[in-house]
């Protein structure tokens with residue numbers, strides 16, 4: 291059935307041992323470690339298939355026949371095949387894993403020789419997991435030593451007693467270069483295994499040293515409870531490393547899949563049909579101890595699509611029973627990012643995602659310390675649907691006191707409502723959104739329908755108004771015209787201020803061309819005015835429309851009664867710039883909304899920084915533009 295997979299570097303496992311492993315492995319137990327199973331009648335079990343996307347269970351397990359089969363995608367096999375497919379193990383690794391579970395001592399044959407090897411080289415995963423298990427014991431023993439006092443104090447300060455530390459396997463990486471490395475080498479683990487597993491690393495001189503030193507250690511387990519890595523917290527001031535260090539990517543540790551606490555939380559997650567996502571190891575501990583046993587945390591990375599994949603199988607995400615994902619956040623910025631991300635990542639989860647923002651910027655661990663277990667349970671109970679949370683945040687970015695602000699907020703919010711999977715809920719949200727914006731229901735409804743028919747995505751951003759705007763109807767165009775008139779008609783008065791604003795600040799293309807022509811003849815400040823000045827600008831124009839416009843603007847009356855003064859010029863120029871800056875702010879906000887903050891963190895923060903300085907500039911210009919009018 292598996293052909294050549296049986297014989298590999300590890301040597302061939304005896305056929306009768308493989309048969310014994312098959313016979314002794316309970317397929318229901320093996321599969322239910324990763325897939326939530328329930329009765330399908332007739333002694334069979336069913337669940338959501340881990341190998342294809344589905345909403346109703348077509349993945350069937352027959353404990354009597356010791357096989358599994360998916361009617362949806364056709365995958366199937368025995369317990370060995372399940373581990374190979376689900377955990378990406380080789381045949382030998384799968385057999386070794388099952389043998390270890392069932393307490394079977396495997397015997398190996400090499401080539402034609404039937405002599406069993408005394409110490410079989412096991413599959414790589416098995417070896418790395420064994421090395422981690424030994425490291426857990428080592429670090430745990432170190433936690434009781436004198437040097438580990440800061441680690442014990444750290445745990446105590448955060449409300450964790452000895453029993454809590456033991457339950458989570460907390461340990462201490464000692465102040466030594468290679469104590470763990472030597473310990474594991476003595477236990478028979480090879481140089482390569484320790485490096486590959488991320489427990490040790492080569493020093494500059496080439497000798498092998500411990501990866502973690504002088505840190506509080508949390509073992510990180512996969513869903514089956516195997517330790518696959520560590521999280522390490524800084525304890526000493528003179529440690530110039532980051533606050534948290536994690537195991538690097540290894541063959542068994544993939545941070546995009548890892549959820550700290552999942553091994554302890556999985557049964558409750560399945561039972562309660564919900565999961566609480568917190569931010570750190572201490573938050574997971576605090577939640578579990580406060581009787582929120584469904585808490586998990588990502589390790590050194592943001593919550594992403596792969597994590598959803600891991601949770602879906604445990605949550606039993608089906609139509610029969612909806613699973614809930616509750617994110618807790620201690621600050622609004624993070625919450626906002628996560629909310630936007632959840633919309634991008636997995637639409638199917640939107641309706642089941644909730645946000646719990648803790649009061650006073652406290653994480654669950656702080657909250658438990660300050661206000662007790664009940665406050666942690668309250669935090670989770672007071673969750674808010676993601677849609678409500680996201681709408682609130684989008685709207686809060688706009689000034690609802692202005693028509694522009696309300697319309698812009700509506701345009702940004704409508705796609706979120708359009709994305710709500712449960713169509714029956716949409717009218718409710720349309721009403722809510724209209725109320726929050728202070729608008730009639732009808733335009734909001736139209737905007738949502740429009741967004742629904744052309745869902746915005748990264749390649750298809752929310753519609754912006756067409757760039758071809760009528761020249762005079764638009765306030766920005768009007769003020770651009772006025773500035774150009776001042777330059778042509780009153781160059782002595784307006785010249786210096788006019789020249790300070792570049793062509794790129796004009797939005798209308800014909801205005802850009804005229805502004806460029808003024809620059810081409812040396813700027814307005816050098817001119818004395820009159821027909822010669824107008825002619826020279828006209829001659830410098832690159833296109834006919836601009837030439838015609840120069841003639842028009844040279845004679846069109848200014849929009850001021852009486853003669854223009856420096857204040858009028860200053861106000862006009864400030865309005866022009868303000869229009870340009872707010873246009874750039876609008877573009878930037880739209881861009882920020884489309885940046886994925888997980889994949890493009892730097893771009894996201896850079897855009898935010900730019901936005902803040904533009905907004906500051908806009909405020910100053912607004913004051914200047916309001917001056918005297």
Ligand SMILES: [Zn+2]
Pocket residue numbers: 339340341342349360361362363364365
């Ligand atoms: Zn399937």
